[in-house]
Amino acid sequence: MTVPSKDDLLLEVKNLGVRFAVKRNGFFGGKSFLHAVDDISFDLARGKTLAIVGESGSGKTTAALAVGRLVAAHKGEVQMDGKDFLALSDEDLRIARGKVQFIFQDPYSSLNPRLRAKAVVREPLDSLTEKTEDEKQEIIDQLFAAVGLRKEQQELFPHQFSGGQRQRIGIARALATEPELIICDEPVSALDVAVQAQILNLLRRLQEERGLSFLFISHDLGVVQHMCDTVAVMYMGRIVEYADRKSLFNSPKHPYTKALLSAVPSVKKRGAPTTERIAIDGDPPDPVDLPPGCRFASRCPLADVSCQKSEPELTAMSDTHTVACHFAQAD
């Protein structure tokens, strides 16, 4: 893989930051900020998948919601088709929303229990398009077929579907306005393994057929490996490693990425799991009161004094691989 040329880029995120005000120490404590997403940048090419991985508290979901303007960013740009999505308002935003849609994590809470399945899929068509009733119904029919649901099921309410079927409805809803970018926030983590495979295959098939781009958020490295073209690994609000799929999984450079990969239990790694595992102990630092230096230093097996003093910048190891670690070495 090479760096995509500028014309192929669908999404360019630059220096995105999201912070939340936290009340501390009662009345006179003043305002502190939790920087959930701290100055991150990444690109996504048309028809490709960028995965953001990280553990809870890494800011991956907040970053995704901020890209889709469901959480307000306090700084940064989200360039889509040459326009800053974060700066749009009113009519422009409404049109742009149709180009960016979401698939959510929990199939049990992501569908309004009072709406019939077809009304769920209709919702974005009603709010974001000016189509006639017949056109809308035609789109709904076609989407139900595309995600593997029967026409008769359009009349049913969400509680009459299984988890996997609900997720299919959620996918149909996301496709309704023919978006270019779909932000998938842990789309399979609430599903049983057998159903997980069905949904992942469906997503890849739809991507191929419709040229969709996915921003794919997940904590499951196996799923990410299967789905992505590029990966950004996040830790405490920062991207610590950003690389193409093969480069990241075959030669991870950041100690945190290595630890993550080694922690995944796998049937393929039987034998001596403990010997190759990189244990990271200790606790992450307080996200509101971050220490200077590398945020991973308190848990890093390699850390030395320099890591506690200066924060490493993302540095290019190759055309498609950047790492934020003082000890990272190019191949």
Add this chain to the structure above:
Amino acid sequence: MSETPLDLQEELLKPSHPFKEAWVMFRGNHAAMFGLIVLLIVIFAGVFGPVIYQGDPFDMVWAPFSPPGEEGYLLGTDYLGRDLLLMILHGARVSIAIGLAAAFLTVVIGITVGALAGFYKGWVEEVLMRITEFFQVLPTLLFSMVIVALFGASLPIVTFAIGVVSWPPVARITRTEFLRIRELEYVTAARASGVSNWKLIGRVILPNALPPIIVQAALMVGSAILFEAGLSFLGLTDPNIVSWGQIIGSNRQYILDSSYIVTIPGLAIFITVLAISLVGDGLNDALNPKLRKR
């Protein structure tokens, strides 16, 4: 392998509305069905009673203090010799009407305040919840008495006085439900679909917040009837209208000699409020999704 799920038994293809399932559940609840039947009888008596058993409840028809059954007056007469049955039937009309109207007012105010507070949070919530707390700490009976005393004892004012002191619980429940539901993913999904704030409040969140509000509203009808009885017992009601509380209030001196005059409207209030709370409990069970799971 095929993309079409294999679990499609034909019966699963029948849409089943959540409210329809709640009704099935409600029907299985004997106490609640009993309450509903009693309530329907009371409403029927209030609506059609005065049509079938005609007459002016203020007319003095026979000697005062005639016990029930005498001279064909089924429930007897009061201290002025008025037909007690006729008064109870007319009173049913008024009590139920006040109960429903006051509960409606309560729900409208409560939902508006609670929905705005729960949806917008921040300073809107702060302000609205302080107002709610202010109304909650007011002594309700005293406050409503002040309203009635100031604006006069007419039916609309009494209804208003009851509604205006009773809404805080509804506001609190609505706010809690809004705070919970606004974080659910289907609301985020609706926002991602460009749904406007007003639609989010009214069409997406509110319908899902309704079950506990409906239960509260049902109980409100009961407490409004009690409240009205209390006010009219104290004489704070329209003297030209018969209500159950007013019958008790105007006959209260004779409670020891002719206890039936007070007991009969008392029983009417008791049975109606009990029926309403049985229905409210039944609604609570039927609409509570946790109990409905099995």
Add this chain to the structure above:
Amino acid sequence: MAAPLLELENLRVELTTKDGAAPVIDDLSFSLSAGETVSFVGESGCGKSMTALAIMGLLPAGIGRVASGSIRFNGEDLTTASDARMREIRGNDISMIFQEPMTSLNPVFTIGEQIAEVLREHRNVSDAEAKSRAIELLDAVRIPNAKGRVNDYPHQMSGGQRQRVMIAIALACEPKILIADEPTTALDVTVQAQIFELMRDLGREFGTSMILITHDMGAVAEMAERMLVMYAGRKVEAGPVDQVIDHPQHPYTRGLISCVPHLLTELTDERPPLAEIGGIVPSLKEFGRNACLYAARCEWADAKCNSERPQHDVAKNGHETACWHAGRRS
């Protein structure tokens, strides 16, 4: 060979539903020896958690009951034991940890009190002894500065630490069996790795037998010696972990293994679609039919599968399968 510590024989557990009694565990037999780890695998609703509750005597009151079969612990039949006896066994001889470390600790008591509580319940110890034992246990589950943290409340701890406290409570009376129901599903992978390591070490140290309930084949491969695959309340395949994972005989087991995108260390550009198991788990109404319940989702299913429940074939190495087409290569 010594008698097994725990032995389930032809266990049948029924749940009362509006369509009558459904066997959520149907003719389940298995045994657990001292110091051994056995894993139960399957999709949600397959009966693996129900098995744990049956062993603990915690079936949902009024809805679930043991219909037939036996659960023998050290020779004693738990299905007929009194409530008082079950209370004595729970937390003392057999204890359990749950999936959700956020809700399984009581938020109004300190973690020290919650560990001490179990000790006072089952062991005749003074308050001071209970407390010093609580500190030892927190130390054993590798909570740094155990002495300082014994007075912390659950909300002051991270998810991983809470799960460690749960393990400390479960191990307080040195139980013979620890049942872990999806103990790491709610945790991050790096924390999961730590918890697994801890469970392995403590199991070895205390000689505790473990039943690990999970949906993650990777976890099974790392943690257990034997495994048992359940589907719709029935055991469909069981045997030594290496044997079952390398040579799965039942089509369901094969599906479970191949439908997960396993992390590869030598990644190539190739990305074939994942194997799928079509359809979903049958509804409770189907449970108990004299047929293979997997037939509706199975590509090998024929008339026999739909009309007769498959027998258990047991191979010499202990690998057993309930499938009319076991061993067939697709």
